Amino acid sequence: MTVPALEVEGLRHGYGGNRLALEDVGFRVMPGAFTCLLGPNGAGKSTLFALATGLLRPNAGRVRIHGHDIVQAPGKALAELGVVFQQPTxxxxxxxxxxxxxxxxxxxxxxxxxxxxxxxxxxxxxxxxxxxxxxxxxxxxxxxxxxxxxxxxxxPTLLLLDEPTVGLDIPARRTLIRHVHALCAEDGIAVLWATHLIDEIDPATDHVVVLHRGRVRACGPVAAVNAETGCASVAESFDRLTAARPAADVEAAA
Amino acid sequence: MTGRQLNVWGTAFQGIVAREVLRFIHQRERFLGALVRPLVWLFVFAAGFRAALGIAIIPPYETYIPYEVYIVPGLIGMIQLFNGMQGSLSMVYDREMGSMRILLTSPLPRAFLLVARLLGGVVVSILQVAAFLLIVRLYGIDLPVWAPLTVLPALLLNGLMLGALGMVLASTIRQLENFAGVMNFVVFPLFFLSSALYPLYRMEEAGPLLWWLCSLNPFTHGVESIRFALYGRVDGLALAVVAGSTLLFAALAVRGYSPARGMGSRAPSAAG
Structure with missing residues (x-):
């Protein structure tokens, strides 16, 4: 069996206060897959990135990168991980x-x-x-x-990108998206691309993980997620899944 | 530890120090600022004070010395103090937090990365001190010929102490606005409540409380260790206090950047 490039399991994290930033988050990214982490602002994307890069330690749950636990074996996990943070570094x-x-x-x-x-x-x-x-x-x-x-x-076997197209014009965005897709297809690199821009998804090839209020609302290939929500496009699915009160409590497809 | 591992650590260490030095070279204003500050004290303050303040013969001096000579170690300490604080100031900047992330996502142990970065800052402060000592010599202040060499270990230790202190501050202080407070509540007390400008016996004449504060101030011991080292001598007490403070601050700094404490930041700034 192939080792998932990224495996998130039962991840929970809070910064104190009542609301948890992440609650029971779980999903996988397989080698060569381009996965979009979709979520509105405040969904918990940046917290997930901080946990996955070992900058924060989760309250519960685990993150494995190419089979290495980020808390127990940070050196091995980080060696497999490439990151592009949202803010310029x-x-x-x-x-x-x-x-x-x-x-x-x-x-x-x-x-x-x-x-x-x-x-x-x-x-x-x-x-x-x-x-x-x-x-x-x-x-x-x-x-x-x-x-x-x-x-x-x-x-690295896994590349994490946190809203990498923020502040870019349309041609620059396109170049970037095309290049990262090529990395998946040609080099077999797994990609987790966080965004709140639906049009950055290629419905034919990409996977999505929809995060809303700290929980995974759906995950899987675009077509599967659309089938599950009964929507024609990923944009509609996204709207339905992130509505203030989800029409149906869609469980994670994992 | 295998040879390959050692190689990896060595490469990373070199890279981190080289980056600090490169950044310093590229920021000319920072270099000038670091030099102008102590030179103003030396040329203006010390020259004016010279007549007002006589200094008895105290170790490590063997004769009466003019005030300009007395103040040199204190100003060297000041260069390192500002350099340490500036390092932490730049860490507080958002952009810097960004590059801190790049540093901390290296697969090497976090304590090693932070200490390497700390040493990078110390190397920069030593370059600044070297330039200062050159000007001091050209200005005609007499120091032992070997002073620039004998002072090196003291500079290393003092720089580590102040850099670690800066790191502790950077990991505790959340916002840049609070950083102005560091000048008022950290830099000024450390500098003025020390033996940098006046010998401790003068402070004793002024009052026991002041004397106590100055004696407890680790910066006093940093300055004294530099003063003795310039004359090729060792002040055991000062050295012990500086070494102890360095260990304490470094431990606090590493703790401040541990993942359990969220890299010294609470919720991610974007909270996305």
Whole structure:
């Protein structure tokens, strides 16, 4: 049996107070699958990301990355994980190359090997010629591309992206979505792409996990979720699942 | 630990320190600021005070010294104090919290990553001190020839202590607005309630409470360890206090960034 790239089980987390940010969240992302984590603002997406990257420890439940528990074996789990955070995390005053070398070093990749991988990843994103420029000189779309190149340097099996298209114009968004889909199809990388923009989903190939008020309302391939909600499109399904009072309490399809 | 593991740690350590140094080189204003502050104290304050304040012969000095000579270790301490606080200030910035995440999602142990980052900051502070000492020498202040070398261990220890203190503050302080308070409630008391500007015996003349506060202040001991090291001597008590404080602050800092405490932040800022 294939090991899921990401396995979330019974995850619960609260920041104190009455309301839990996440309650009994569970789903899987298999290798090569492009999975959209859909949810309105405040659904718990960022909390889920903080837990999955080990920046927070859950109150209950577990997250496994390629079979490694993020709490019990953080080193092995993080080695399999690439992350693009919602807020920009590049050093603006350093060059593209310096930023990428720093990241490679954090993963223990030596200079020669790092430079080789940096060339490969940057070439794929047509940014290799700009490696010597300061990040400050790049536009938002290019900065995001550098962050994606960076997240792949240590060859992770799972790539997490937290609303990566925020603030990008439409062509830049399209380039990014196409590139990440290609990563799934060609390299077998598993992707969890958090968004609240329905039009970023490709209904033919993608999977979705719908998160609302800290709970998973549906998950599976787009067609299956639509069948379950009885809707014609993922947009309708999403509206129904995240309505203030869901028409039917749809259980997670996992 | 295997050789390969050592290699991985070494690579990561080099990368972290190199990044701090690169960032420092790219921020010229920060470098100038770090130099101008102590130089103003030296050229203006010390020059004016020289006539008002006579200093008895106290160790490690062997003769009467002009005030400018007395104040040099205190100003070196000030450079490291500001550098430590500036490091934490930049960590509080949202953007910096972003790069903190990149650091903390490295597969290496968190304590190692934080200590490496801490040492990166110390290396930067030592570069600043080196530039300051060069100007001090050009200005004509007499220091032992070997002072820039003998002072290094004290700089390392003092820088670690202040950097760790900055990290503790950065992990406790949630918002940048609160950070102005750090200047008032941390930097100024640490600096003025220390032996940086006046010897402790002067404080004793002013009152026992002041003397106690100054003696308990770890920054006093940081400055004294630097003062003795400049003259190739060791102040055991100062060294012990600085080492102890460093361990305490470092432990608190690592705890402040543990996942159980949510990386020093509560709900994620976007709360999405």
């Amino acid at each position: 590049l050093d603006l005053d350093l060059t593209v190359l310096q930023n990428l070398r720093y990241f490679a070093a954090l993963h223990g990749i030596g200079r020669r090997e790092a430079d080789r991988r940096i060339e490969t990843e940057l070439t794929r994103l047509s940014l290799f010629e700009r490696r010597g420029e300061k990040v400050r000189a790049l536009n938002g779309g290019h900065r995001r591309r550098v962050e994606i190149a960076r997240a792949l340097l240590h060859r």
